[in-house]
Amino acid sequence: MTALTQIARAPERxxxxxxxxxxxxxxxxxxxxxxAVRDASFELDPGTICALVGVxxxxxxxxxxxxxxxxxxxxGEVKLCGLPVEDALKKNVVAYVPQSEDVDWNFxxxxxxxxxxxxxxxxxxLRMPSRADRYKVDEALERVGMSAYRKRxxxxxxxxxxxxxxxxxxxxxxxxIILLDEPFTGIDVKTETAIVGxxxxxRAAGHLILVSTHNLGSVPEFCDxxxxxxxxxxxxxxxxxxxxxxxxxxxxxxxxxxxxxxGPALHQDDDARRITVLTDDERPLVFYGxxxxxxxxKSGA
Amino acid sequence: MSEGVLLSELLVPFSYGYMLKxxxxxxxxxxxxxxLSAYLMLKGxxxxxxxxxxxxxxxxxxxxxxxxxFAVGAFFTGxxxxxxxxxxxxxxxxxxxxxxxxxFTTLFALGLLMASIWPTSVSVQTIVLGNILAIxxxxxxxxxxxxxxxxxxxxxxxxxxxxxxFDESHARSIGxxxxxxxxxxxxxxxxCTVAALQTVGACLVIAxxxxxxxxxxxxxxxxxxxxxxxxxLGVVTSFVGAYISYFxxxxxxxxxxxxxxxxxxxxxxxxxxxxxxxxRRRQRVATDEVTT
Ligand SMILES: Nc1ncnc2c1ncn2[C@@H]1O[C@H](COP(=O)(O)OP(=O)(O)OP(=O)(O)O)[C@@H](O)[C@H]1O
Ligand SMILES: [Mg+2]
Numbered sequence: 285m286t287a288l289t290q291i292a293r294a295p296e297r298x299x300x301x302x303x304x305x306x307x308x309x310x311x312x313x314x315x316x317x318x319x320a321v322r323d324a325s326f327e328l329d330p331g332t333i334c335a336l337v338g339v340x341x342x343x344x345x346x347x348x349x350x351x352x353x354x355x356x357x358x359x360g361e362v363k364l365c366g367l368p369v370e371d372a373l374k375k376n377v378v379a380y381v382p383q384s385e386d387v388d389w390n391f392x393x394x395x396x397x398x399x400x401x402x403x404x405x406x407x408x409x410l411r412m413p414s415r416a417d418r419y420k421v422d423e424a425l426e427r428v429g430m431s432a433y434r435k436r437x438x439x440x441x442x443x444x445x446x447x448x449x450x451x452x453x454x455x456x457x458x459x460x461i462i463l464l465d466e467p468f469t470g471i472d473v474k475t476e477t478a479i480v481g482x483x484x485x486x487r488a489a490g491h492l493i494l495v496s497t498h499n500l501g502s503v504p505e506f507c508d509x510x511x512x513x514x515x516x517x518x519x520x521x522x523x524x525x526x527x528x529x530x531x532x533x534x535x536x537x538x539x540x541x542x543x544x545x546x547g548p549a550l551h552q553d554d555d556a557r558r559i560t561v562l563t564d565d566e567r568p569l570v571f572y573g574x575x576x577x578x579x580x581x582k583s584g585a
Numbered sequence: 586m587s588e589g590v591l592l593s594e595l596l597v598p599f600s601y602g603y604m605l606k607x608x609x610x611x612x613x614x615x616x617x618x619x620x621l622s623a624y625l626m627l628k629g630x631x632x633x634x635x636x637x638x639x640x641x642x643x644x645x646x647x648x649x650x651x652x653x654x655f656a657v658g659a660f661f662t663g664x665x666x667x668x669x670x671x672x673x674x675x676x677x678x679x680x681x682x683x684x685x686x687x688x689f690t691t692l693f694a695l696g697l698l699m700a701s702i703w704p705t706s707v708s709v710q711t712i713v714l715g716n717i718l719a720i721x722x723x724x725x726x727x728x729x730x731x732x733x734x735x736x737x738x739x740x741x742x743x744x745x746x747x748x749x750x751f752d753e754s755h756a757r758s759i760g761x762x763x764x765x766x767x768x769x770x771x772x773x774x775x776x777c778t779v780a781a782l783q784t785v786g787a788c789l790v791i792a793x794x795x796x797x798x799x800x801x802x803x804x805x806x807x808x809x810x811x812x813x814x815x816x817x818l819g820v821v822t823s824f825v826g827a828y829i830s831y832f833x834x835x836x837x838x839x840x841x842x843x844x845x846x847x848x849x850x851x852x853x854x855x856x857x858x859x860x861x862x863x864x865r866r867r868q869r870v871a872t873d874e875v876t877t
Pocket of ligand 2: 344345346383465
């Protein structure tokens, strides 16, 4: 796994102009009549890592699916790089790693073939890989630390390893926009740290990354923007402004485990400061004081 | 001396024009069907081939009634059936197998009804059992065109179809038009089912579009190789099957499918990685390691 962050890479593109996502009053109603997202709007620019945060069923995956055009908005619109979704997809600008892969794990393809599928959009219509394509696949596998598994059949991997392969495929795809739906669930802390390092590199190269997560503690560590949702956008903007105790309590209601340590429980003296620990999943979020200054717990849960 | 006689006996089928024709037409059809089988059996759509073959009957009956080429009628009902299945599936919560069953029995019943109302118009026997040994030159042309076009299209699109069937959302993210690809695939499947009807008949089409792919699946973990193995199996078994049927004086379809099944059984037991015997041996080795 150490290989993951240490690989020295030639910087490919310092800026990828125009990688943007904009949701404009998006409303999505499923065929059963349930409106999962109502009137959601936000804008994201290149060179950003944005966290999409909300409770189960708040519509995170629904937003990803509408960005990919898999569900049609009943009103409002999504634009990618200023283009309607269909056109943007044809230009191969978006790489998407779904929450759970809806694939047949018995399919007779090797790990390296799956990663190569990320390159198809860059090849001619016969999909004959060039040397550059092979190189990109090697590199992507190396960056997620899965080179040793390249000749395995895709089903012969653990859950976390499978996730890393699909992440590698999105790296090989070189989409200017990268959508990751809960990439950290079922992933060990070491891999998570490595993936976060990878996302930072991608951001530096000008990619726009939208990532949903329940690990509130790691959000301030690597995300510069946050979108808080609960069936609509509650708050969106820079992490420091949006990711506050007040907003989080609004987004999560009573769902969050909220521990407040203060006064005699913490100190013997009469220090009035408090520590608030908010936790949704593995990584808790810690507020020192009354919630205006924040720092996350780096050590994990 | 006796060897010479035996050899010339064995070469007899090659001296008859109709046998030569039967052998190469079967091989062609067997190859294309095997190509498609690689995809069908992976998606759990194996019964789709069977369903299409039965759904085609009313189209064939109608073609006879109107004096149109039989492939045309069959082809359109094939498309109709595939589209019908998609329509019912998208607009209900029924599972795939129920949808396939519903659509194909409806069309098959319609076909039988038409055949009984206009009894002279169609020989149900020919559709159900196929008769490659008596195939007319016109039909040979039809079958050859269908197979050649299908083969060509599949060679161009096999990777796109692989991504579409493996991971549709990824296929869309790289800009593939997955709906169009599926339409192309089912169109080819309908066309090839029509071709296979003539060689092995409606009842055995299912074997042609399942068995070679299933056998190859046991032999490899790479999709490209799977296709090559599958097509090779389809071509060889169909050619040899047609050849043997000369000596057995039996239905060609029966012989071809029997051969395919025999090869499947061999792979089932002896495949190096996924075979029954290899799996047992690995288990034994593992237990030995634990106990010693
Ligand atoms: N296909 C569907 N048909 C009807 N309703 C759906 C469908 N998919 C999701 N929903 C509903 O839409 C809401 C939002 O679902 P979504 O999957 O977007 O949630 P999420 O924020 O990703 O949750 P999680 O954190 O559990 O992944 C949920 O209430 C869910 O029940
Ligand atoms: Mg989700």
